Amino acid sequence: xxxxxxxxxxxxxxxxxxxxxxxxxxxxxxxxxxxxxxxxxxxxxxxxxxxxxxxxxxxxxxxxxxxxxxxxxxxxxxxxxxxxxxxxxxxxxxxxxxxxxxxxxxxxxxxxxxxxxxxxxxxxxxxxxxxxxxxxxxxxxxxxxxxxxxxxxxxxxxxxxxxxxxxxxxxxxxxxxxxxxxxxxxxxxxxxxxxxxxxxxxxxxxxxxxxxxxxxxxxxxxxxxxxxxxxxxxxxxxxxxxxxxxxxxxxxxxxxxxxxxxxxxxxxxxxxxxxxxxxxxxxxxxxxxxxxxxxxxxxxxxxxxxxxxxxxxxxxxxxxxxxxxxxxxxxxxxxxxxxxxxxxxxxxxxxxxxx
Ligand code: NAD
Numbered sequence: 001x002x003x004x005x006x007x008x009x010x011x012x013x014x015x016x017x018x019x020x021x022x023x024x025x026x027x028x029x030x031x032x033x034x035x036x037x038x039x040x041x042x043x044x045x046x047x048x049x050x051x052x053x054x055x056x057x058x059x060x061x062x063x064x065x066x067x068x069x070x071x072x073x074x075x076x077x078x079x080x081x082x083x084x085x086x087x088x089x090x091x092x093x094x095x096x097x098x099x100x101x102x103x104x105x106x107x108x109x110x111x112x113x114x115x116x117x118x119x120x121x122x123x124x125x126x127x128x129x130x131x132x133x134x135x136x137x138x139x140x141x142x143x144x145x146x147x148x149x150x151x152x153x154x155x156x157x158x159x160x161x162x163x164x165x166x167x168x169x170x171x172x173x174x175x176x177x178x179x180x181x182x183x184x185x186x187x188x189x190x191x192x193x194x195x196x197x198x199x200x201x202x203x204x205x206x207x208x209x210x211x212x213x214x215x216x217x218x219x220x221x222x223x224x225x226x227x228x229x230x231x232x233x234x235x236x237x238x239x240x241x242x243x244x245x246x247x248x249x250x251x252x253x254x255x256x257x258x259x260x261x262x263x264x265x266x267x268x269x270x271x272x273x274x275x276x277x278x279x280x281x282x283x284x285x286x287x288x289x290x291x292x293x294x295x296x297x298x299x300x301x302x303x304x305x306x307x308x309x310x311x312x313x314x315x316x317x318x319x320x321x322x323x324x325x326x327x328x329x330x331x332x333x334x335x336x337x338x339x340x341x342x343x344x345x346x347x348x349x350x351x352x353x354x355x
Pocket of ligand 1: 041042043044068069070094095096097098100118119120121122123124126127128129130156157158159160161164168231254255
């Protein structure tokens with residue numbers, strides 16, 4: 001018998017394919033946007049200029065100060081420019097940081113947002129917005145932040161360096177892994193999750209061998225989209241809570257922290273969800289889900305220990321305490337000793353184990 005489920009489909013227009021950035025002008029026209037504010041990080045300001053040259057005066061101005069973790073003061077600064085220039089649309093060109101700024105502005109103005117992702121992080125497909133104020137990150141879910149259009153053009157991902165390709169890809173995998181054992185899992189998302197894991201599992205090693213492999217990059221971007229759609233619909237469990245705590249309290253880098261923790265959190269949940277684990281191992285072509293994820297990260301040359309990311313060993317106890325507070329639902333109940341053992345293994349860079 002099919003288990004009971006609730007399926008939510010959020011509206012999204014997804015424009016996927018090589019060269020489809022050229023359709024941005026048409027997409028802006030269809031949304032009735034006459035003067036968009038184009039957002040980027042300082043590192044991608046040059047790319048933003050090129051996109052403005054392509055689109056012409058439908059892009060009114062560029063705001064290139066998007067910052068990791070969406071600080072509220074940056075959002076307010078951008079909001080001032082948006083209003084002063086009378087912009088009627090937003091284009092977020094970049095990774096999760098830039099798309100986060102686009103969402104924060106969309107929330108405050110109800111102005112339509114077009115997202116053009118250049119990493120695999122997946123924020124473009126979710127109703128989630130995390131913002132930082134006075135050093136504290138607050139997360140909310142609201143459909144108001146959803147982009148009206150998402151343009152995935154593989155050409156924009158060709159410049160992703162090997163390190164970020166690997167960690168951003170594993171960050172995407174984490175959404176699909178947790179979707180498979182989510183409390184609100186459903187059959188459509190399960191299909192997307194398994195295919196997303198398979199696409200990233202086969203493409204990331206090819207990208208590591210040849211950064212210019214456009215076919216593999218396209219496959220990875222397809223997988224990242226599927227994984228992002230999972231994150232957008234179902235709720236996440238232990239792994240996302242752990243990464244939230246480690247990022248927030250120890251200022252560890254986002255995608256690298258996901259990369260180190262994913263095998264360990266998967267191992268923790270293995271006894272509770274064997275069917276989800278079989279799907280992960282089938283998608284990766286490995287015997288064991290957690291071991292397969294660990295080997296994938298290692299083969300890509302990605303970080304495999306929290307120590308490498310600069311976390312102090314003495315922080316493990318504090319992290320366990322914070323994970324136990326305001327717990328996320330998880331298929332296996334949270335146990336302080338087991339979590340301490342898991343974080344210690346992750347800190348040392350040891351292979352994952354269930355206990
Ligand atoms: P990022 O957006 O911070 O980008 C990292 C760096 O890579 C930046 O300097 C950026 O300019 C550069 N970069 C991006 N694309 C590039 C490319 N193609 N070539 C070369 N350089 C490139 O990193 P991220 O991992 O995409 O995003 C992380 C942030 O996104 C975190 O703050 C995280 O919380 C958030 N996030 C949010 C959601 C959500 O649903 N709200 C989902 C995933 C991630």
